[in-house]
Amino acid sequence: MTKAPKIALVGAGSTVFAKNLLGDILSFPELAGADIRLFDINPERLDVTAQVAARVAQTVGARPTVSTTTDRHRALDGADFVINMIQVGGYEPATVTDFEVPKKYGLRQTIADTLGIGGIMRGLRTIPVLAEMSRDMERLCPDALHLNYVNPMAMNVWGLARLSPRIRTVGLCHSVQGTAGELAHDLGLPVEEIDFLCAGINHMAFYLKFEHRGEDLYPRLMELAESGKVPAGNRVRYEMLRRLGFFVTESSEHFSEYVPYFIKAGRDDLIEKFGVPLDEYPRRCVSQIGGWEELRVKLQSPGEPLEVTRSVEYGSLIIHSVVTGQPRVVYGNVMNSPVNEGGSAGSGKLISNLPDECAVEVPCLVDKQGIQPTRIGRIPPQLAGLMQTNINVQALTVEALVTGNRDHIYHAAMLDPHTSAELDLDQIWALTTDLLAQHGDFIPQELQAAD
Known part of the structure; x- marks a missing residue:
């Protein structure tokens, strides 16, 4: 790709993330002249992001x-690239509904965007929008690489x-x-000196290897877990390390609602x-x-500098590698087995003891050929078993959307x-019906609550 890449940001009203x-x-010289298309359904937020883009370009000396x-x-x-960061239904009314309605039934949540009843509802209202966009891509940019940042990640990819x-x-x-950086900090080590291998499903991937200059760091992590002196906000994950022997990638607040223990x-x-x-x-x-409001006010003060620092996100690294051919390894969420155009799984699993048809998070080589996932083979059986409890929910939510069978939403929640x-089961059924009714037209018509 010798010409300036065309990069569409879908949901660009997420201004801080877009920044x-x-x-x-734009910090990469090879991408500094990129054709950036900002799309959002909210004109006001879109205008603020456009101002941010101009200020970012000025700060880094780019001319996109x-x-x-x-x-x-x-x-x-x-x-050439589509970066997706939409939130269907927004904080209000959708997220508020996902928290307030379950509370009436005694169900408490922390994040509710990946699994659980909140994650199920988020998937039901998000996947149809992503699929509609993807069908537009088939017509308008069939060779584009779609970089999805939207949760529930595994359900969306699947x-x-x-x-x-x-x-x-x-x-x-x-x-x-991000977690690699946290663990390095806990051990007093520079993260750039850490070597790790990680695999699993999104928000439930585990470090199969975590080393510093050839030294296995798991004994030190286990010692920290057993000492009871773990960071206050990370007790859930260190407890799971004690029980499983491996450390999970997603934060303790997220992970606490993927399992029945906390x-x-x-x-x-x-x-x-x-x-x-x-x-x-x-x-x-x-x-x-x-x-967002603070950023909007800051943009109205042209003399105030806009700080631009490199984030830990993989998106720009992928684009740069595809454009320039510079090889990199990133962690990506892809299907465990290749999927053909008929929508069915092919042969050759990335993680051999997880189902053919599920979305996994594995290391991927990126170069001019695009995303090339790494075959991991078997992962420890206790990890695969725990992941399967989450895969069950993901599978049934996706199946409900693909087949239009409303019953599978209840099965997913169950x-x-x-x-x-x-x-209990009666409460789960009643809650699911209530949420479907409350979300209304955010849910596909055939899956909406029965009259």
Whole structure:
């Protein structure tokens, strides 16, 4: 690719995240002249992101072509890369609904964007929008690489593989590299000197190897876990290290609602013991909304410098490697087995003791040929078994969307580890019906609550 790459940012109204990605992209000389298309359905937020893009370009000395549009087709037309960061339904009403309705039934959550009843509902309202966009891509930019940052990551990647397999999609998260930095800090080591191998499913991948200059660091991590002197906000993950022998990538607040052990009906002592921050995601949303307002005000003061620092996100590294051919290894979310255009799994699994048809997070080589996932083979059976409890929920949610079978939504909720730890079957059925009704037209018509 010798010409300036065409990069579409879908959901560019996520201004703070867009700022980080644009800073990463435009800091590369080879990408400094990129054709940046900013798309969002909110003109006000889109205008603020356009101002951010201009300030970022000025700060890093780049000269991109930046355009804004509320027409998705225009943004996608001829794009080489599509970066997706939408939130269907927004904080209000969708996220608020995902928290407030379950509370009425006694179901407490922390993040609710990946699994659990909140993750199921988020998948139901998000995957159809991603699939519609992907079908536009098939027509307007069929060779583009789709970089998906939207949760629920595994469900989204899986759903797109079933509904639009022609488009190359890789799901991107920062939990692998972010947690590596946290563990290095806990051990007093520079993260750039850490060598690791990680594999699993998004938000439930584990470090199969974690070393410093050839030394296995797991004995030191285990010693820290046994000492009881772990960071206050990380007690859940260190407890799981003690039980499983491996450290998980996603944060303790996330992980606490992927398993049935830490948020249980009648066990507030567990909440206190492990420092589980209930209702954490709504607090973050409010903070992010405040951050957007602060950024908007700052942009109205041209003399105030806009700080641009490189983030840990993989998006810009992937684009740079595809454009220049410089090889890199990133962690990406892809299907465990190749998927053909008919939407069915092919042969040759990346993780051999996980199902053919599921989305996995593995190291991927990136160069001019695009994303090339690494075959891991078998992972420890206790890890595969724990992942399967989450894969069950993902599979049934995707199946509901693909087949239009509403019953599978109830089955997904029934099999969810956290939901079933707090509610009985009658409560799960009633809650699911209530949420489907509350979300209304955000849910595909054939899956909406029956009259």
